Amino acid sequence: MSSTDVVSAAAAPAAAPRKSPAEFVTTTIGSHVVVKLHSGIEYHGRLTCLDGYMNIVLEDTHEVADGRVTNKYGDAFVRGNNVLYIAKSSP
Amino acid sequence: MATVPQMLPLELIDKCIGSRLWVIMKSEKEFTGTLVGFDDFVNMVLEDVTEFTKTPTGFTTTKLSQILLNGNNIVMVAEYVQRVK
Numbered sequence: 001m002s003s004t005d006v007v008s009a010a011a012a013p014a015a016a017p018r019k020s021p022a023e024f025v026t027t028t029i030g031s032h033v034v035v036k037l038h039s040g041i042e043y044h045g046r047l048t049c050l051d052g053y054m055n056i057v058l059e060d061t062h063e064v065a066d067g068r069v070t071n072k073y074g075d076a077f078v079r080g081n082n083v084l085y086i087a088k089s090s091p
Numbered sequence: 092m093a094t095v096p097q098m099l100p101l102e103l104i105d106k107c108i109g110s111r112l113w114v115i116m117k118s119e120k121e122f123t124g125t126l127v128g129f130d131d132f133v134n135m136v137l138e139d140v141t142e143f144t145k146t147p148t149g150f151t152t153t154k155l156s157q158i159l160l161n162g163n164n165i166v167m168v169a170e171y172v173q174r175v176k
């Protein structure tokens with residue numbers, strides 16, 4: 001008999017928004033994002049544009065590796081195959 | 092012969108919209124978050140996300156707001172059940 005209680009998350013399904021990633025893109029363009037690559041390197045900057053392959057263009061980018069800022073770029077293009085995730089963030 | 096009601100995988104994920112999920116990647120990384128939505132490639136939009144990276148001790152990074160997670164390296168998606176001691 002385990003003493004741990006298991007609380008399950010309440011499921012509240014909304015209407016199927018199959019275009020959620022497309023919505024995410026339109027609402028994040030212009031705002032600050034963190035783009036994390038498979039390698040673990042992060043790019044913090046303003047999202048200019050994004051395409052279906054997750055190719056990304058950022059403005060005022062700085063590159064963070066191991067928690068330290070390693071580089072600063074004015075404009076940066078990130079090839080989509082490297083992208084792990086895009087997270088909304090604040091400057 | 093009784094017919095088994097068919098539930099497609101994407102249908103199952105669709106039912107999880109709004110729930111907290113546990114997403115396991117090909118690499119030593121996992122994410123938990125509330126599912127906002129997904130697309131046919133199972134790229135997922137998650138909210139209130141915690142990113143877990145496996146290290147000898149178990150290192151976590153917490154993210155707020157939303158992330159778009161690349162579906163390319165997602166291995167498994169499960170309902171996240173929180174254990175309370």
